[in-house]
Amino acid sequence: MTDTTREIRLASRPEGEPRLENFALAEAPLPEPGDGEVLVRNSYLSVDPYMRGRMRDVRSYIPPFGVGEVLQGGAVGQVLTSNDAALEAGDWVESMLGWREHYVAKPDGLRQVDPSRAPVSTALGVLGMPGLTAYTGLHEIAKAKEGETVFVSAAAGAVGGVAGQLARIAGCRVVGSAGSQEKVDHLTEELGFHAAFDYHDADLAQALREHCPDRIDVYFDNVGGEHLDAALGRMATFGRVALCGMVSAYNLEEPPPGPRNIAAVIVNRITVRGFIVMDHYDLMERFATEVTGHIHSGELRYRETIVEGIERMPAAFIGLLAGENIGKMLVKVGPAAE
Amino acid sequence: MTDTTREIRLASRPEGEPRLENFALAEAPLPEPGDGEVLVRNSYLSVDPYMRGRMRDVRSYIPPFGVGEVLQGGAVGQVLTSNDAALEAGDWVESMLGWREHYVAKPDGLRQVDPSRAPVSTALGVLGMPGLTAYTGLHEIAKAKEGETVFVSAAAGAVGGVAGQLARIAGCRVVGSAGSQEKVDHLTEELGFHAAFDYHDADLAQALREHCPDRIDVYFDNVGGEHLDAALGRMATFGRVALCGMVSAYNLEEPPPGPRNIAAVIVNRITVRGFIVMDHYDLMERFATEVTGHIHSGELRYRETIVEGIERMPAAFIGLLAGENIGKMLVKVGPAAE
Numbered sequence: 001m002t003d004t005t006r007e008i009r010l011a012s013r014p015e016g017e018p019r020l021e022n023f024a025l026a027e028a029p030l031p032e033p034g035d036g037e038v039l040v041r042n043s044y045l046s047v048d049p050y051m052r053g054r055m056r057d058v059r060s061y062i063p064p065f066g067v068g069e070v071l072q073g074g075a076v077g078q079v080l081t082s083n084d085a086a087l088e089a090g091d092w093v094e095s096m097l098g099w100r101e102h103y104v105a106k107p108d109g110l111r112q113v114d115p116s117r118a119p120v121s122t123a124l125g126v127l128g129m130p131g132l133t134a135y136t137g138l139h140e141i142a143k144a145k146e147g148e149t150v151f152v153s154a155a156a157g158a159v160g161g162v163a164g165q166l167a168r169i170a171g172c173r174v175v176g177s178a179g180s181q182e183k184v185d186h187l188t189e190e191l192g193f194h195a196a197f198d199y200h201d202a203d204l205a206q207a208l209r210e211h212c213p214d215r216i217d218v219y220f221d222n223v224g225g226e227h228l229d230a231a232l233g234r235m236a237t238f239g240r241v242a243l244c245g246m247v248s249a250y251n252l253e254e255p256p257p258g259p260r261n262i263a264a265v266i267v268n269r270i271t272v273r274g275f276i277v278m279d280h281y282d283l284m285e286r287f288a289t290e291v292t293g294h295i296h297s298g299e300l301r302y303r304e305t306i307v308e309g310i311e312r313m314p315a316a317f318i319g320l321l322a323g324e325n326i327g328k329m330l331v332k333v334g335p336a337a338e
Numbered sequence: 339m340t341d342t343t344r345e346i347r348l349a350s351r352p353e354g355e356p357r358l359e360n361f362a363l364a365e366a367p368l369p370e371p372g373d374g375e376v377l378v379r380n381s382y383l384s385v386d387p388y389m390r391g392r393m394r395d396v397r398s399y400i401p402p403f404g405v406g407e408v409l410q411g412g413a414v415g416q417v418l419t420s421n422d423a424a425l426e427a428g429d430w431v432e433s434m435l436g437w438r439e440h441y442v443a444k445p446d447g448l449r450q451v452d453p454s455r456a457p458v459s460t461a462l463g464v465l466g467m468p469g470l471t472a473y474t475g476l477h478e479i480a481k482a483k484e485g486e487t488v489f490v491s492a493a494a495g496a497v498g499g500v501a502g503q504l505a506r507i508a509g510c511r512v513v514g515s516a517g518s519q520e521k522v523d524h525l526t527e528e529l530g531f532h533a534a535f536d537y538h539d540a541d542l543a544q545a546l547r548e549h550c551p552d553r554i555d556v557y558f559d560n561v562g563g564e565h566l567d568a569a570l571g572r573m574a575t576f577g578r579v580a581l582c583g584m585v586s587a588y589n590l591e592e593p594p595p596g597p598r599n600i601a602a603v604i605v606n607r608i609t610v611r612g613f614i615v616m617d618h619y620d621l622m623e624r625f626a627t628e629v630t631g632h633i634h635s636g637e638l639r640y641r642e643t644i645v646e647g648i649e650r651m652p653a654a655f656i657g658l659l660a661g662e663n664i665g666k667m668l669v670k671v672g673p674a675a676e
Contacts, residue, residue, distance in 0.1 A: 060605050061575075183345050229596065238400075243604050258567065258596025266612035267398050274604035 125328030146171030150215035204230035303327030463666030484509030486555035542568035641665030
């Protein structure tokens with residue numbers, strides 16, 4: 001046992017692309033768990049693009065991170081000591097309690113993870129928040145239907161890969177964009193996308209004309225910016241756009257130009273709907289049951305990009321925003337489940 | 339009787355603001371009505387902003403006007419001769435058969451107008467397509483609810499004035515923007531808007547902060563451009579934007595910059611939905627019954643800006659796009675109902 005743990009704090013607010021000096025690795029005291037509390041050792045920490053937004057000092061749907069404070073994100077770990085009947089030593093739990101190796105907490109904010117269902121790391125990816133985001137955007141927000149064309153941007157990311165595969169499973173034609181040939185191959189060869197292209201090489205409007213000959217019924221947007229503009233120009237009548245993220249803008253100090261094709265929203269009677277997964281946790285059980293089934297049947301695959309050691313967390317986050325990951329980006333800080 | 343009639347043709351496609359020379363007044367032959375046909379003398383012709391779009395040679399939800407052909411828009415007229423059992427001489431009908439003084443047609447494309455319900459001119463305005471557009475956008479697309487704040491742009495126009503009043507009748511707080519002090523006074527003094535401002539004088543973002551202290555739940559957008567951008571920045575969580583028109587862009591040769599505040603659509607979980615009234619004519623009876631009731635009770639008022647003579651039709655259309663009208667802009671080309 002230890003009476004300190006290590007954590008990653010926000011040292012200063014990034015301007016533009018985050019740099020290593022915006023983060024600090026620190027020792028923090030680790031109290032003994034009191035009555036009704038548990039001690040958890042984290043195994044995997046999650047880096048997610050939305051966290052860039054919380055590094056700004058602006059009003060949003062969740063408060064900004066404080067400078068000097070530990071950064072918060074999803075984590076999966078194992079209970080070492082339990083002083084509460086709700087959990088036992090050895091149980092696996094997901095938390096939102098920060099980029100740290102250990103923590104002490106009451107069990108009510110923790111979500112128990114079943115290690116027999118799938119590797120515990122999936123609680124942060126395909127079976128966790130990113131997977132639920134994909135499920136919500138595709139089925140609740142955009143209401144994709146069999147036979148439709150679904151376009152997914154950042155399709156090789158943790159959300160995009162699940163969104164595209166769920167669309168394929170629903171009987172849609174699925175087209176993805178990604179940032180390298182390796183990712184494009186991953187989409188078409190591993191994840192079963194019907195078509196994919198590297199947006200760095202492409203004129204987006206032309207790529208969408210080529211790969212979506214019947215136009216786009218559903219656009220699952222993780223990128224914003226030029227992707228959104230081009231997709232709006234290629235939507236079918238009564239098309240739906242699920243606005244999930246705008247990673248193209250996260251490192252910009254000023255908002256980028258908006259979509260000039262906005263008039264297409266009227267002409268083609270498009271619905272553009274933004275959503276935040278935390279409004280949809282009521283879907284978690286249904287989602288997890290369905291997607292676990294798809295994983296076990298082999299219909300849905302996932303990749304993880306795993307970086308080792310909490311000290312590499314800032315680099316992992318910077319790399320995530322630069323598109324270095326395929327699938328879910330994780331930082332391993334402790335032992336995995338047996 | 340006459341064997342010719344006068345009509346307005348598209349002489350050339352406008353570039354930027356339409357000019358008088360883009361239009362031509364012409365004599366056209368008027369055949370005798372054959373078996374199953376009626377001869378109609380128009381009394382009112384409708385000028386509508388969406389017609390500017392049809393003057394471009396681009397794909398849209400309706401085909402473009404042809405150069406040298408008569409311009410099509412709504413019209414209300416009276417049957418002079420009927421050779422069909424469906425209509426009698428003296429009946430009033432609405433058509434989409436063009437900017438002409440008389441026409442011969444079969445009755446199936448005509449909608450009969452009841453002159454005892456309201457003046458026949460209202461079939462082109464408050465009780466016609468513009469009114470149904472307002473009703474559809476507010477109730478079907480944006481689903482405005484009692485207690486919400488509704489912002490309407492181009493609020494002194496034929497659509498905006500009805501949208502704002504229907505929102506007031508539904509128990510909403512209603513804020514409008516318009517292009518002159520006279521229009522602002524019309525909104526607050528005649529139409530019962532809770533607040534209104536002249537967008538020429540205003541910083542839009544600041545005006546919306548001032549007049550929508552609880553943010554905007556529903557934005558009924560007739561304008562696009564800077565109005566849409568500012569409204570997106572002031573939307574409440576789970577707000578809805580009904581995209582009805584973009585009059586700010588109709589005379590532009592290139593699309594204007596898109597809304598930089600598009601990221602707010604995610605942060606505030608906004609739904610932006612474009613619509614075209616022609617998809618919603620199934621609502622016409624319900625709409626007409628409700629709005630006729632509101633007119634008779636005095637809860638809903640309307641204004642018409644009437645120009646006399648078919649030769650002044652091009653000037654009326656140009657003036658409409660320049661915002662010269664309050665309420666519905668009409669051209670009177672024949673006698674009104676008794």
